[in-house]
Amino acid sequence: MVSKLIALEVYPKLKDIDFRILRGVELNMRYYEWVPLEVIAKFARTDVESASHRLGKLDNWGLVLRRGDIGYIGYQLTIHGYDTLAIRTFARRGVIEAISSTQIGVGKEADIYVGVTPQGEKVAVKFNRIGRTSFTRIKLYRRDFMNKRHISWLYVSRLVAEREYEALQLLSPIAKVPKPISWNRHVVVMEFIDGVELSELRDTDLTKEEAEEILNKVLTEYKKIVEFGIVHSDMSEFNIVLKDDGDILIIDWPQYLPTAYPESLEYLKRDIQVILNAFHRRWRVKKDFEEIWEEFYEAYLKSRGGKK
Numbered sequence: 001m002v003s004k005l006i007a008l009e010v011y012p013k014l015k016d017i018d019f020r021i022l023r024g025v026e027l028n029m030r031y032y033e034w035v036p037l038e039v040i041a042k043f044a045r046t047d048v049e050s051a052s053h054r055l056g057k058l059d060n061w062g063l064v065l066r067r068g069d070i071g072y073i074g075y076q077l078t079i080h081g082y083d084t085l086a087i088r089t090f091a092r093r094g095v096i097e098a099i100s101s102t103q104i105g106v107g108k109e110a111d112i113y114v115g116v117t118p119q120g121e122k123v124a125v126k127f128n129r130i131g132r133t134s135f136t137r138i139k140l141y142r143r144d145f146m147n148k149r150h151i152s153w154l155y156v157s158r159l160v161a162e163r164e165y166e167a168l169q170l171l172s173p174i175a176k177v178p179k180p181i182s183w184n185r186h187v188v189v190m191e192f193i194d195g196v197e198l199s200e201l202r203d204t205d206l207t208k209e210e211a212e213e214i215l216n217k218v219l220t221e222y223k224k225i226v227e228f229g230i231v232h233s234d235m236s237e238f239n240i241v242l243k244d245d246g247d248i249l250i251i252d253w254p255q256y257l258p259t260a261y262p263e264s265l266e267y268l269k270r271d272i273q274v275i276l277n278a279f280h281r282r283w284r285v286k287k288d289f290e291e292i293w294e295e296f297y298e299a300y301l302k303s304r305g306g307k308k
């Protein structure tokens with residue numbers, strides 16, 4: 001499903017006061033499910049009438065939600081409001097000058113758009129949409145936010161972006177992953193990759209020999225990453241990109257686990273099974289799981305200083 005980036009359409013209509021209002025709603029969502037109008041007005045350094053007027057517009061544009069049946073008038077930020085704040089931050093940092101309204105990636109839990117830097121370079125802008133479809137991946141983070149009182153999509157989607165930025169920072173110096181450029185709220189800006197996901201290729205696009213060569217590259221790369229101390233935990237043909245120059249990249253890292261976590265071993269095993277199965281099913285490339293697993297297990301143990 002391709003979704004429009006509503007924030008982009010609304011952005012030119014926004015005044016400074018609107019950004020202060022959005023920020024007021026955002027910050028106070030930590031304390032209120034529905035942030036009272038008076039609190040927002042105070043934060044935005046304006047009177048209640050002006051705040052109410054601007055909030056009416058922001059509501060019409062889809063950046064906030066309003067509720068009046070709770071004994072007072074309260075507002076919540078929508079995902080579009082959150083997008084707007086992140087875009088503003090990137091613009092101010094000089095990270096992006098423009099974003100194209102055509103979505104490039106339609107992932108499971110993110111919308112990806114092409115951005116342009118002030119220097120004219122193309123970048124990928126990944127907006128996390130966790131909570132839109134399922135909470136499957138969130139399980140992995142439970143230990144991170146177990147002791148937070150209020151678990152909101154706002155908090156979780158920000159955490160997801162932070163985790164991915166962290167993984168890309170750790171891995172990009174040593175492995176074939178996109179280079180991270182910037183992170184804010186629920187959005188990560190990274191190097192734009194020209195290529196196709198393996199899942200987009202038809203079975204007839206590759207010969208068995210070509211497929212085997214690609215599989216070997218993926219395994220070599222992944223082994224290096226595991227030896228470094230990181231498990232992807234969501235490896236599949238959807239998260240491997242074949243670049244136009246024939247090289248590969250491994251993408252989509254928010255659910256990574258350090259090999260120091262005992263659960264990581266099961267995820268690693270599943271990752272290897274998924275990759276081998278995909279290549280076998282689609283291009284008849286047959287590898288012995290036990291043989292490959294032995295190499296990966298060795299890399300895994302090495303990363304843990306030899307400890308099982």
Ligand SMILES: Nc1ncnc2c1ncn2[C@@H]1O[C@H](COP(=O)(O)OP(=O)(O)O)[C@@H](O)[C@H]1O
Pocket residue numbers: 104105106107108109110111112124126178190191192193194197238239251252253
């Ligand atoms: N850096 C990038 N450059 C170009 N396209 C990308 C980039 N990152 C992701 N994409 C595209 O967007 C899709 C979804 O991205 P991904 O990181 O896998 O998110 P999701 O969690 O939604 O699966 C990818 O399969 C790919 O087609």
Ligand SMILES: [Mg+2]
Pocket residue numbers: 107108238239252
């Ligand atoms: Mg993906």
